[in-house]
Amino acid sequence: MTNVGVVTGGGRGMGLECARRLPEIVDVLLLVDLDEATATEAARELSAASPGTRAEPFVADITDTDALARLADRVSGLGTLRAVAHAAGISPTMADWRRIFTVDLIGTALLAEALRPLATTGTATVCFASMAPLLGGPASDPAVQKVLDAPLEKDFLDRIREAVGPAVEDTGIAYSVAKSGVHRFVRHEAVRLGPQGARICSVSPGVIDTPQGRQEAANNPTLGKLTGATPLAREGRAEEVAAATAFLLSDQASFVNGIDLLVDGGVCAAIHTGAGSLR
Template sequence: MIGVEGSVAIVTGAGQGNGRAIALGLARAGAHVAVCDINADAAAETAALAAEARVRSMSAQCDVSDLQSARAFAEKTRAELGDARILVNNAGILKRHRFGDPGFESEWDQTFRVNVDGPRNMVLAYAAQLEATSGRIVNLASIMSLSAGFGISAYIASKGAVGQLTKALAHEFAPRGVRVNAIAPGVIDTPMTEHTRGNEAAIGKFMAHTPLGRTGQPDELVGPVLFLVSDMSSYVTGTILPVDGGYLAA
């Protein structure tokens, strides 16, 4: 794929679920892939799977909420693979606390450290590399960036921030030759959504507002990401692309 093959791609939170699927999709499209996760063993497994596509791959443990950890990972990937051209900010967490519940404040702070400070830290760490390669950034937003729900206000607020961060960075980086976009997944079959999918009332509510009438698979995020990091989207920046079975259109 034009603009992907031979590029160095970075994927955070790639030890499982959406991050792993995206990393493997990039590898199959010909990108050399560097993956990180808070779980080093899971990241290493993803890197090994990526190598089966006959591209170079590497992995490391990285805490995206810590700027020094992000910078250390950026230095490591540059030394082993070269300057990054693609950055996919996938790492994220979801805490189920109602507003004001005991422990809510600490869960709020942790959620923002990972979901908002994480992408910020990774962009800071990779900015020079991405400018040197006319790079592309894709952030993982959510349908909750553009809607709302009950009992996950920290997650909703953080993903709203990711959406606005995407637009702000698109303005900041356009003069530097870097495009910045996001995808907004709906309910995808990953460990993060297991609670929702296991709750008949909750998943029923989602499906009632999802025209395609089903949950998504992690592999179904690959095509949208490939579009946004390839030259096929050369005139696209600052957009949030829903990948949600039509949920936001209902």
């Protein structure tokens, strides 16, 4: 039996770090990325570093249903789906509010829908969320939550705009609400996948030192305050998030399902206990 792994955003950053961990549990690894050159180079690196695992680039937009259908066909043709690390996503400085919801939440649901028929005993998925919604915001409103629970409805963007109000056009708020939607989606998906013996969880990174994280920090002073409020007194590293992801995908986490693993150095604990402040 050939075990197949999928990493979205696998050409760089936290996606690539996750991919570096997966040769321990898969025989073939598909690196899904929009950038063909980046994904191809990452596949070469991984194949050379882990000769027992074949890494392949797979160029796709996770919001493109045709591309996701091709991905599912490729996985099915290679073997059994064993692990999915869904690290692809965009942050507040990268797009407008509609695109943020489309990539970060709708794309997550579309990927799950495409791969769900391939899930079997031992299949594990980890979706990247964020600590952002855990710090508060409009996603706590039951009316917003109701809309978030149906991200594939055709009028989803109009409905979430109505539920949140004009504030949703602030890309920071849109990002937080979209990632709250990922938290909620994972819980619902865990119930759907359980009867097949498959699992799904999410990870919520805190302030992580990556190129994307540095771009956000340059445009959002609050991120610097979050680092200052972190009990470990530093930013996280991509490999630390990848290690948490690898654990959730491993057989060691075989009874861990439908939860979010917060990887934030304790900053949410500090904020919620009053030991840390964003002022």
